[in-house]
Amino acid sequence: MGHDLTRRNLLGSAAGAAALAAAGPVRAAATGQARPNILWLVSEDNNPFIGAYGDKLAHTPTIDELARKGLLFRNTYSNAPVCAPSRFGILTGVYPESCAPANHMRAQAQLPQELRTYPELMREAGYFCTNSAKTDYNCDVDPEKIWDGQGDEAHWRSREDKSQPFMAVFNYQTTHESRIFKPTTGRVTPEMVSIPPFLPDTPGTRQDFASYYNLMEKMDGQLAERLAELEADGLADDTIVFYYSDNGGVLGRSKRYCYDEGLRCAMVVYAPPKWQHLLPGRPGSEITSPVSFIDLAPTVLALAGARQPAYMRGKPFLSARAQPQRYAFGMRNRMDERIDFQRTVTDGRWRYIRNYMPHRPWGQQQAFEWLAKGYQEWEQAHIDGTLNPVQDRFFQPKPFEELYDLAADPHEINDLAASPEHRATLAELSGALDAQMLAINDNGFLPETMPGEGWSESRDTALYPLKEVMALAATAARGKASGLGALRRAARHSAPVMRYWAATGLLILGEKAASAKADLQRLLADNEPQVRIVAAEALTKLGHADEGVEVLVALAASGPWQVRLYALNALTYIGRAAMPALEIARATQNDSSEYIKSAGKYLKLRLTDAYTPQTTIFDYEGLMRKIRAGNGPG
Incomplete structure (x- = not known):
């Protein structure tokens, strides 16, 4: 990064100038290290509302300057549209749906002994590793044991040997979802923002957007303060800086949802001149091929010269030999108190979404989410009947499949899944998703607490015959009467998960499943409570x-x-x-x-x-x- 980048960037704002003055005089750069330091600056809950990404309303000079002299990753995605599952994947390099219940929001997965977190591996490679301060790892890992320093005061400055390479993570909650529950005033005012067509144009929605921009600007200034510390310590020339957000944004239909607004993140990486040979592009350029956060752990291990464990599914993206990836995958299961099940894949141009619980609407009322005025006003307009069909769709049942052309339809409102001319694209992405789910042993078909859940048990095909489960769940979610026979046969299967999806299919069929009344009544006495729950709801729907x-x-x-x-x-x-x-x-x-x-x-x-x-x-x-x-x- 060098003195030039940090000083020019910081002095462009009052907060940055004050931070640089407080940091003290710049010392001589540290003498050459064999391996780079690594600094992660992680903001919460935001899409690329950033000038470098083309947003003309954003004021983000720090991130913009990092992008100008570094690499901007145009199509970066979290692997879950909410932080806890996303952070599990970042920490372990393992998809959260491979180790249920880590795929659910705010769960407590058991991390198998054979899985090592990236800070443990980095420490073994000789790095001093700190995290300030958020964890939220969605598993039973003890943060105090995996980091050299954990908590608000954790910092690279704590290392005793100042020649030891470090990896320091700083998390910024400034842009967290909760921050838009009250207005944040600033440079952007409600009348200045543009509202996407799937949202109603209401005062609360406008204020949410304006607050979001102002919080982004505030967060950008905080990044400048951290970079000033790096510069003051004479470490800028030996440190690769990553800025990224831990999941997508918090505005309507973003966080928790499998659209681009929920999964697309910002990521900019700056390498000082001595480390620029590690970059897959020239300074100031863009990487357009998909990158997802499952790639972060392999990337830092590669920078440290450490071996990537076989269980890590991602690939390093900082290397002159880095190969562009074709797809990025995302997921949704239980989000807060509401249960759902979606899987998605994108190649950056197209997004395919599969809904395994189409009988539930996108817009299930969620107590935390609904603290935002925008969501309150959106549902009120739905109740009042003032929404147009595009806006009201959020409160309706879902189709089994969705397909969007992100180039022509960035707001993802024109579903092309049923379009004959896009059948080949649908088949390609659907096939890629199937292959991914099988390759990672996706646990998502198992409701929480059902036998078979978890890294090891889910590999027992007697409890979890995944390929068979996937076929049955697709039959169930399509909701066609032609699948009734298969569902009734599966209602007697020995595996509880098969009986669960049989009952789910009968629930989705509704009145078309009337002939299966006896099957549902028998499932009311099933050994597994989750099976009984779905059968009971289905029977209620049948009268x-x-x-x-x-x-x-x-x-x-x-x-x-x-x-x-x-x-x-x-x-x-x-x-x-x-x-x-x-x-x-x-x-x-x-x-x-x-x-x-x-x-x-x-x-x-x-x-x-x-x-x-x-x-x-x-x-x-x-x-x-x-x-x-x-x-x-x-």
């Missing part, structure tokens, strides 16, 4: 509410919180038939699980006709206390 609701109420009342949450979700979608669950819904407000509280309160409000989109369900003040402690939602 047998007494049988189904009794099972759902019992499962919502006791047992593991994950099972109770599934039952509460099912009760939410059966309408007035769920009235016997009212007392259970009220009782959830004393529960230790925030997700149970949120799902239960929403159900209670719906059953008592007290719900409005503006009703506060999530404990915001409690959230603020968690964020101040460094443990807020991702």
